[in-house]
Amino acid sequence: MEHDHILYRLRFDDLNGHRIHVRLRIPQPDPNGQKLFLPAWIPGSYLLRDFSRQIESIQAFSAEQPVAIQKVANHEWLCEPCSGPLDIDYVVYAWDLSVRSAHVDDSHAFFNGTSVFLGVNGQEQQPCLVHLAPPPEKEHWKVYTSLPEASSYPEAASRHGFGLYQAPDYDALIDHPFELGTPYYIAFEAYGVQHELVFTGLVPHIDLERIAADVKKICEAQIALFEPENQYVPVLDSSDRYVFMTLVTADGYGGLEHRSSTALMAARNDLPTEHSDPTKKTKGYQDFLGLVSHEYFHTWNVKRIKPAAFAPYDLLKENHTRLLWVFEGFTSYYDELMLWRSGIIDQKTFLERQAHVIGLVHRTGGRLKQSTAESSFDTWTRFYKQDENSPNALVSYYSKGALVALSLDLYIQYHSQKQRSLDDVMRLLWQRYGRDFYRGHPIGIAEDAMPALILEATGVDVSDLIMRYAEGREDPPLQELFALHHIELKAVVKDPCPTLNVRLKDQVAEVQLATVYELGAAHQAGLSAGDIVVAVDNLRIRSSAQLQQLLERYQANDTVTISVFRGDELRHYPVCLAAPSADTFELNALP
Numbered sequence: 001m002e003h004d005h006i007l008y009r010l011r012f013d014d015l016n017g018h019r020i021h022v023r024l025r026i027p028q029p030d031p032n033g034q035k036l037f038l039p040a041w042i043p044g045s046y047l048l049r050d051f052s053r054q055i056e057s058i059q060a061f062s063a064e065q066p067v068a069i070q071k072v073a074n075h076e077w078l079c080e081p082c083s084g085p086l087d088i089d090y091v092v093y094a095w096d097l098s099v100r101s102a103h104v105d106d107s108h109a110f111f112n113g114t115s116v117f118l119g120v121n122g123q124e125q126q127p128c129l130v131h132l133a134p135p136p137e138k139e140h141w142k143v144y145t146s147l148p149e150a151s152s153y154p155e156a157a158s159r160h161g162f163g164l165y166q167a168p169d170y171d172a173l174i175d176h177p178f179e180l181g182t183p184y185y186i187a188f189e190a191y192g193v194q195h196e197l198v199f200t201g202l203v204p205h206i207d208l209e210r211i212a213a214d215v216k217k218i219c220e221a222q223i224a225l226f227e228p229e230n231q232y233v234p235v236l237d238s239s240d241r242y243v244f245m246t247l248v249t250a251d252g253y254g255g256l257e258h259r260s261s262t263a264l265m266a267a268r269n270d271l272p273t274e275h276s277d278p279t280k281k282t283k284g285y286q287d288f289l290g291l292v293s294h295e296y297f298h299t300w301n302v303k304r305i306k307p308a309a310f311a312p313y314d315l316l317k318e319n320h321t322r323l324l325w326v327f328e329g330f331t332s333y334y335d336e337l338m339l340w341r342s343g344i345i346d347q348k349t350f351l352e353r354q355a356h357v358i359g360l361v362h363r364t365g366g367r368l369k370q371s372t373a374e375s376s377f378d379t380w381t382r383f384y385k386q387d388e389n390s391p392n393a394l395v396s397y398y399s400k401g402a403l404v405a406l407s408l409d410l411y412i413q414y415h416s417q418k419q420r421s422l423d424d425v426m427r428l429l430w431q432r433y434g435r436d437f438y439r440g441h442p443i444g445i446a447e448d449a450m451p452a453l454i455l456e457a458t459g460v461d462v463s464d465l466i467m468r469y470a471e472g473r474e475d476p477p478l479q480e481l482f483a484l485h486h487i488e489l490k491a492v493v494k495d496p497c498p499t500l501n502v503r504l505k506d507q508v509a510e511v512q513l514a515t516v517y518e519l520g521a522a523h524q525a526g527l528s529a530g531d532i533v534v535a536v537d538n539l540r541i542r543s544s545a546q547l548q549q550l551l552e553r554y555q556a557n558d559t560v561t562i563s564v565f566r567g568d569e570l571r572h573y574p575v576c577l578a579a580p581s582a583d584t585f586e587l588n589a590l591p
């Protein structure tokens, strides 16, 4: 039976060389010559990454005889016509410690299908099989993935075992990453469905039980939000489990969503130990749980509820949508809201964390030049390719999108006398677009559909808000909206020190200007991003802390001479120091 299906056999014979050996068998190749491709990007991370550049070698065979294969485009190969089954042998170099590609060494192997599985042109809808063999001397390793075991085949993997796994089509095949090794592991059930937590990396005394208990609360709150009556767990359309796989490093942070799993990076010190105070959640632990909440929310919002532009994805080029303020912005709002709703944080902490986001957006001058819709469309060339000028030129569709979601929620709740909220919008989107996405109804949201969908779900017309704050560049009127709910929003001066209006970057024993904010003190004086600050009024500067301490001796409107190296030229700039601005925010619930 398994001879009828596209089959990928993976070997990890050279862990030290970070290589994955793949033999792809195509039982019925195109008689006119089989074309193959590798995705140029991974869904969820909107940048062309050219994964094909990590394929070191590739050869084709039919009945043991060589078949000519050649590159015909950046991410495509063509084999000469052959009659019988076609075998493709290739080697993938896997040494990128991120959630987006593949990382293999003698301690573990992590990979996404977009880095490893060549697509067979014309057969993308065919079921496929993956066979994993344990690396030499690593028979004790286990396998963690949400890709189902190929249980009806003789070589089927057992749970967490090596052997055969199966996917109904190529789109599913590349949406279940794998982690192989001996990670920390704990599982829990949320509404009857197995959820697995896998942590790779050294984390002495990690408190798995505590993390599992907290993550379970978040998962259950989200399931109940979308399906308050049935508590249907969405992953059941593609797996019998959900897997959180986390790579732990000294300072990692980030995640990538998949249909029944997520790959995360976390900082070691953000994870609680068995000795930490169970009544306290550090900011780092709150951030980790916020990341978990964010990626899990994507199980509904972007993995099943999608923009029409992603239904289906074109994996060989950029897919443009103006709607990432819905898919990343709403998700960023809900990741925090669900922390509060599930009892992970209290209302005071929730408001503090919202105030932090308000400050982040407010301090970004680029929000007045780019809308969240524009930021979304251009993400491939701008948001994902940030440089020293980005804070002056760009807005984040994550953080400003979250403020748009917050504004819509406050507005809808007020104008429906608290009978409706953004929850009703999410439930309508789920029922109409998401629930059956992988059950034969892959329909996405049209670019201009959101105002009508929100009106339908809530009876509240928000088209003007969307036009101004999401499609347009205006700041949402959060102070007024919060006041309607008896919450005071105010801007405060956090640090009274006069300022250069720059972002600093510490180098080894020197300080670089990372960003010069537009129209700020440094900009007006002629300083530039990239300049190395060596002295202020003839006193040597070696660190950003030292620079800050020195500036505390001055007042706003004092002029100081900043000496910098631009390239290897020493230059001196008189700078009139700016007053600190009220750009930190507080949210206080009024009695």
Ligand SMILES: [Zn+2]
Pocket: 294, 298, 327, 328, 331
């Ligand atoms: Zn996201």
